[in-house]
Amino acid sequence: MPSQGPLIPRRRLGQSLRELREAAGMHLEDAAERLECSVSKVSRLETGRGIPKQRDVRDLLALYQVDDQKVIDRLVRLAGDGRRQAWWQDLSDIVSTNLDTFIALESEASNLRYYVQSVVPGMFQTADYARGVFRALYPRDSEVALRKRVDLRMGRQALLAEREDKPRISAVLDEATLHRFVGGPEVMDGQLRELLEISERSDVTLRIYPFSAGPDLGIQCTFVVFTFESEYDRNSVHIELGAGDRWLEQEADVLRYARLFDDLSRKCLSVEDSRDKIRSLIGTYTSKDQPAQ
Structure with a gap:
């Protein structure tokens, strides 16, 4: 497909x-x-x-x-x-309208800017970590539905990696995402190792927003800014809120969130210090001194 x-x-x-x-x-x-x-x-x-x-x-x-x-x-x-079916539409039982739009924009955007405050961004998640997230978010899901959600997430990652015109990915992760326990000790350790590896890719800029940076208006919600090089495509912002997702496409709104992302980035640890932060936590979840979760 x-x-x-x-x-x-x-x-x-x-x-x-x-x-x-x-x-x-x-x-x-x-x-x-x-x-x-x-x-x-x-x-x-x-x-x-x-x-x-x-x-x-x-x-x-x-x-x-x-x-x-x-x-x-x-x-x-x-x-x-415009009449064809995307591969993810075979999974219509788990793909909402918002997610359909999100994947479509993600698959073509020239630049992706993620600010995430809850869990590791979906495009950076390991399969085990994704399974842990989905099990918590959808406790009534059958094993079949759970597997479909994980397969969809892994499929999105694979397609983005296979794109010839790879997008530029910038991500700001709240430090809390490194400490929020998902899945189990081995799952967390594997996810941290994956994040460290991803942070070294040439198409990715990953920074940690540290606890020491204090509060900021920008950290009140998770959002993604999609921008395109083509003049025929509309730049967009996806905002994830507890009361429901929002989409913004007005030029002024997209610019406002792009600037907000830049402001948050300036308060982050440097790229190398962010790697050091991730590196310092590797092994802590699987150490014998790690308290039971």
Whole structure:
């Protein structure tokens, strides 16, 4: 199955259709009237929320008098891509709408900035650690559902690692994530070793926000900033809250959270000191002196 999923092609198609309509001097109502369809249908295509049909795209391009065959071929191809099923949609019983959007953006973003205050970011988790997290979050899950959640998380990691155009990943972890006990002593030790290895990758910048840095408005929630190099993609912020996730796409909101991330980074330990912090904890969970959890 394709790694990308339909969201990104739909958004790219919608952006192009909107620009072509505006260049043709038409309003949404004009296009809908000429094609004898609802305004909402045209609007949903332009916002990437509708399921595109290649026939509809060809009709719109003809209406906008687009005769550049390369443009036509590109947009018709995007319409086809926008109808395909992503590999993770086979797991629809555990993939919510929010998670579907999250994975789609994660799979194509040029830059990912994570601030995490509860547990290690999903993209850095070992399978055993992920299983411990999911077992705590979904105590009523069957073993089959639990395995699906872990497989999905490992699949996301694998696809990100296989991308030719690897994204730049920056992560700020609250120091508490290194101390919050998940799974068992061996699981924690394995996760710390994995974090240390990840911190040495050239595409990753990992910093620890130490207890000594004190409180900050930015540490009130976990958030991820997705940014793209393509002009056709919308930068986004995902905020994880107890009352439900939020998505922000206004340019001012994305910029505000990007600056917030930078402010938090400046209060963090350096990259090398962050490694030292992680390194200092390796073995402590599995030592004989470690108190029972």
